[in-house]
Amino acid sequence: MPKPFDVIVLGLGAMGSAAAYALAQRGVRVLGLEQFDIAHDRGSSHGRSRVIRKAYFEDPRYVPLLHRAYDMWRELEQASGVELMRLNGCLNIGPADHACILGARHSVEQHGLAYEVLDAPEIHRRWPGLRPDDDDIGLYESEGGFLIPERAVKLHVDLARAAGAVIHTGEAVRRWIASSGGVSVQTDDGRYVGGQLMITAGAWLANVAAEFHLPLRVERQVQTWFEPKVEDVFTAQHMPVFIHFLADRAYYGIPMTKNEGMKVARHHGGRITTADAINREVTEEDEVDVRSYLANHLPDANGKLLAAQVCMYTNTPDDHFIIDRHPNHANVLIAGGFSGHGFKFSPVVGQALADLAIDGRTDLPIGLFSIHRLTA
Ligand SMILES: Cc1cc2nc3c(=O)[nH]c(=O)nc-3n(C[C@H](O)[C@H](O)[C@H](O)COP(=O)(O)OP(=O)(O)OC[C@H]3O[C@@H](n4cnc5c(N)ncnc54)[C@H](O)[C@@H]3O)c2cc1C
DSSP, X not given: OOOOEEEEEEOOSHHHHHHXXXXXXXXXXXXXXXXXXXXXXXXXXXXXXXXXOSSOTTOGGGHHHHHHHHHHHHHHHHHHOOOOEEOOOEEEEEETTSHHHHHHHHHHHXXXXXXXXXXXXXXXXXXXXXXXXXXXXXXXXXXXXXXOHHHHHHHHHHHHHHTTOEEEOSOOEEEEEEETTEEEXXXXXXXXXXXXXXEOOGGGHHHHTTTSOOOOEEEEEEEEEEOXXXXXXXXXXXXXXEEEEOSSOEEEEEOBSSXXXXXXXEESOOOEEOTTTOOOSOOHHHHHHHHHHHHHHOGGGOOOEEEEEEEEEEEOTTSOOEEEEETTEEEEEEEEOOTTOOGXXXXXXXXXXXXXXXXXXXXXOOGGGOTHHHHO
């Protein structure tokens, strides 16, 4: 009879890979189970880049976690020699009275972060690829930039393995049972027992924790890369990451590091679906939508479509995360509902989960992510 595991991690995307590493690093016997392979393109953590920023328009309460996340990304880079984060600046563009511009301002002011405010002509003068609307302003933070997600997920899993974690890929969990004595997990290949279960199943969370109804909405999101007509202005040396808030929608852009094209995509506004039913084909409608933005605001990037990928947001009603214990099982932890902005936090989420599993508590400020706000 093999020795049981201390913790079984269900799903090894951004959060599960970070949690497996945080646990293994602290000497916990970890089994990580992933239905696909590591750093696959069917969940929420693929697409070559993810924005990281501190002028957090969503809520200033995320800023302390962001400080910790930046430190952890740097520590990971130093320990591994792998580049994960590129800080080429982040520009929030929109009308001065837009809720998100006000939100970003609120975060920088409350937390004393460095930022600049620019008017529309100044934005275009500094970064000629960008054409904001006349009444737009820019809130620029030099500490913003982007992460390389597939590399980060793979590194977390490699480090977890090196620290002793057992990792099974291509093995979907079909059922799990928790009792006061521990947890038991059934896959197509076998049954595993452990002390605790950590559910980090991304857009599949609703399937995996189906016995109580979390109000989650899986949203289809398309990422697209375009060949610029003028190359120089769209490289990460010459342009920051940006998020442009229009009256009824938002788009973001991540400049080129290699000749992969300028990444431009819409933030939210996608079809509500499920992880199993989602249309993974990129349609003409998807392309038309983003091109209408490019034509008005980044005309020199409106070239050939080089690549496109479908991804998923798992939204909670208030767009805040869930990081908590399962309401009915003290030995089951859940991290999900990252609502399209979780990636940058993945090492911190891994740390918080490891703290909860090992110490029963964490010093990290995760009160905002209580599951009870959604199940009450
Ligand atoms: C287009 C797009 C752009 C984004 N941009 C940003 C950004 O700029 N900045 C940012 O911070 N965040 C961003 N996000 C959000 C961020 O990427 C996600 O919040 C984060 O990746 C979610 O990680 P996760 O671990 O919850 O999900 P995933 O990485 O999808 O991991 C869940 C894993 O669980 C596995 N799994 C599920 N069910 C089972 C099962 N039964 N058995 C075994 N394995 C299972 C899945 O296969 C998957 O690998 C973006 C997301 C998308 C889609």
